[in-house]
Amino acid sequence: NAGVTQTPKFQVLKTGQSMTLQCAQDMNHEYMSWYRQDPGMGLRLIHYSVGAGITDQGEVPNGYNVSRSTTEDFPLRLLSAAPSQTSVYFCASSPGLAGGRMGNEQFFGPGTRLTVL
Amino acid sequence: GQQVMQIPQYQHVQEGEDFTTYCNSSTTLSNIQWYKQRPGGHPVFLIQLVKSGEVKKQKRLTFQFGEAKKNSSLHITATQTTDVGTYFCAGRGSGAGSYQLTFGKGTKLSVIP
Numbered sequence: 636n637a638g639v640t641q642t643p644k645f646q647v648l649k650t651g652q653s654m655t656l657q658c659a660q661d662m663n664h665e666y667m668s669w670y671r672q673d674p675g676m677g678l679r680l681i682h683y684s685v686g687a688g689i690t691d692q693g694e695v696p697n698g699y700n701v702s703r704s705t706t707e708d709f710p711l712r713l714l715s716a717a718p719s720q721t722s723v724y725f726c727a728s729s730p731g732l733a734g735g736r737m738g739n740e741q742f743f744g745p746g747t748r749l750t751v752l
Numbered sequence: 753g754q755q756v757m758q759i760p761q762y763q764h765v766q767e768g769e770d771f772t773t774y775c776n777s778s779t780t781l782s783n784i785q786w787y788k789q790r791p792g793g794h795p796v797f798l799i800q801l802v803k804s805g806e807v808k809k810q811k812r813l814t815f816q817f818g819e820a821k822k823n824s825s826l827h828i829t830a831t832q833t834t835d836v837g838t839y840f841c842a843g844r845g846s847g848a849g850s851y852q853l854t855f856g857k858g859t860k861l862s863v864i865p
Binding site for chain 2: 666668670675676677678679680683685693694725727739740741742743744745746
């Protein structure tokens, strides 16, 4: 199993550009999430999905869109990048209800380091 | 909304000293998880605590969940250089259907050899 994969690893954008951060998992996990990590701020939830076709907003959703057309993939779209979106982005998956009491254990991808100029 | 406070933000210890990080939630939690992130890496799951007053050990690491399920701690005995990294707690709310994990801001541990 590759686990959770993210592409690209690094990206530089200009203000106003759009792009999609890719995330995929091969563990058949129900739940997937996107977090951003900024210095001194910990991990903040952007969007999450509890299954294919179901998404919901987290703590900091503004400026980001998501979709979940398959169990495996959960892309994050930046429609019009802003310097405030400079951050490290982590995708995570967890088994969900199928995992019982451990269904919430999050498996993180390696991250995408995004810089918006 | 739910808030999880974690202290201290930074901790520098001499190798062999003990280390403790604390988490406090503004609301009662259904469970709390702990993660470790090595420099330049991604968070890695360490443990989940579910029961009130629960204590779990992993070698030199001891995890506690408070009686009121609003606070937790991670204690490392006799730190080693391999313990370097940032430790995060993450709490899950107790409401029905609650999914979101709220992360603390982390404690960055430096170990001086």
